[in-house]
Amino acid sequence: MTTTEHRLDGAAVRSKRGMMTALARLLRFPDWFGHNLDALYDCLTDLSWLPAGEHVLVWTHPEVLATADPAGYRGIREVLADAVEGAADSDRPLKVVLVAPEN
Known part of the structure; x- marks a missing residue:
């Protein structure tokens, strides 16, 4: 199975809406994406517009969103x-890696 990595630089993402936009752009969501949590789940569990294989979302600087919009961060993480x-059982499984800054 091939693996495709998608890197999201969260350094400038300060709202749930901003994160939705960044994810939609990065993962090339279809035009019907509704920019809400239910639509986010639907797109992330489909990914049929991307090549088959594992897709790894690498989210750097998640602490920016966690600090700026704690409720939005919790919703996105959930x-x-x-x-x-x-x-997990699809032909396009998703893996998510959060990369926090080193102290």
Whole structure:
């Protein structure tokens, strides 16, 4: 199975809406993406517009969103975790890696 890495630089992502836009752009979501958590889950567990194989989302600087919009961060993290589980048996499984700054 091939693996495709998608790197999201979260240094400038300060809102849930901004994260939705960044994810939609990075993962080339279809035009029907509704920019809400349910639509995010639907897209992340589908990914049929991307090549088959594992897709790894590498999110750097997640602490920026966590600090600027704690509720938005929690919602996004919850959907990401659910989508990883929901897509596990598909031909396009999702893996998410959060990269926090080194202290």
